[in-house]
Amino acid sequence: MARFQRSRMVLLTLVLLLGCQGSAQADASMTLQVTSSDSGSGTLELSLEELDAMDQVTFRTTTLWTDGVVTFSGVPLADILANAGVQGTAVEMRALNDYQVEMPLSVLEESAPLVATRMNGEQMSVRDKGPYWIVFPYDKSEKYQTETTYSYSIWQLARLRVID
Numbered sequence: 001m002a003r004f005q006r007s008r009m010v011l012l013t014l015v016l017l018l019g020c021q022g023s024a025q026a027d028a029s030m031t032l033q034v035t036s037s038d039s040g041s042g043t044l045e046l047s048l049e050e051l052d053a054m055d056q057v058t059f060r061t062t063t064l065w066t067d068g069v070v071t072f073s074g075v076p077l078a079d080i081l082a083n084a085g086v087q088g089t090a091v092e093m094r095a096l097n098d099y100q101v102e103m104p105l106s107v108l109e110e111s112a113p114l115v116a117t118r119m120n121g122e123q124m125s126v127r128d129k130g131p132y133w134i135v136f137p138y139d140k141s142e143k144y145q146t147e148t149t150y151s152y153s154i155w156q157l158a159r160l161r162v163i164d
Contacts, residue, residue, distance in 0.1 A: 030131045030158070032115070036086040037163040044084045048117060048131065051075050054083065057111045061139045064150060065129070066119075072135050074116040078108040081162060088162035093134060096126065096156040102163070103152045112136050112144075113152065129155035 031045040051074065058073040081091065094100045107113075116133045117123065124130025133155040136144040143149070 030126075032080075032132055032157065033159040034080060034084040034086065035159070035161045036084075036088065037161060038086075038088075046080070048123070051080075051115070051117055051132075054079060057114055059111075059114070059137045059140075061135070061137050063135065063138060063153070065153075065155075069139075071120050072114055072116040072133075073118045073121070074114045074132070074135075076109075076111045077113050077115050077134065077160075078110065080115055080160070081105075081108075084162075086162040088164045090163050092159075092161040092163055093152070093154045093157060094159040094161070095154050096158045099154060099156075101151055101154055105162075107152070115157065124155075126156060132157040 031047050032051065034044040034046065035042070054075045056073055057076055058071060060069050060071045062069055077091070088105065090102050090104050092100060092102050113134045113136045116135045117131070119128070119130075119133075124133060134153050134157055136149055136153065138144045138149075
């Protein structure tokens with residue numbers, strides 16, 4: 001009986017490990033959709049590979065949602081919108097769970113916020129706020145430590161829509 005339980009435990013462990021690998025691959029294949037409220041422009045879908053090919057920014061900061069200092073890397077949101085050729089006054093950001101927040105484009109800076117693709121050098125799974133997360137260098141300035149800025153810090157980011 002003990003031998004049967006051990007075999008069953010080994011099989012269950014293998015199934016769980018294979019399931020985790022599959023979900024990590026699914027997260028990596030998720031695209032970030034970029035559109036404009038202008039009906040003439042289509043939807044740009046950026047894969048992780050395409051985001052990785054863009055100029056990267058890295059910074060270290062603490063957040064309200066993580067423990068200790070974390071290193072984030074990814075692409076500045078301003079660069080993504082510029083490369084998509086979309087214009088407007090605000091960007092509507094939507095998460096996989098349909099959480100949505102609207103941020104004025106006047107908030108954008110050269111390297112903040114960041115569409116983070118990695119946390120501490122690792123791709124983020126959907127379970128761990130990925131695959132994409134809007135982050136600011138919160139420790140750099142008090143201007144990033146406001147309820148408004150925290151509300152813009154959307155994780156599990158799936159879609160960006162620029163609006164007038």
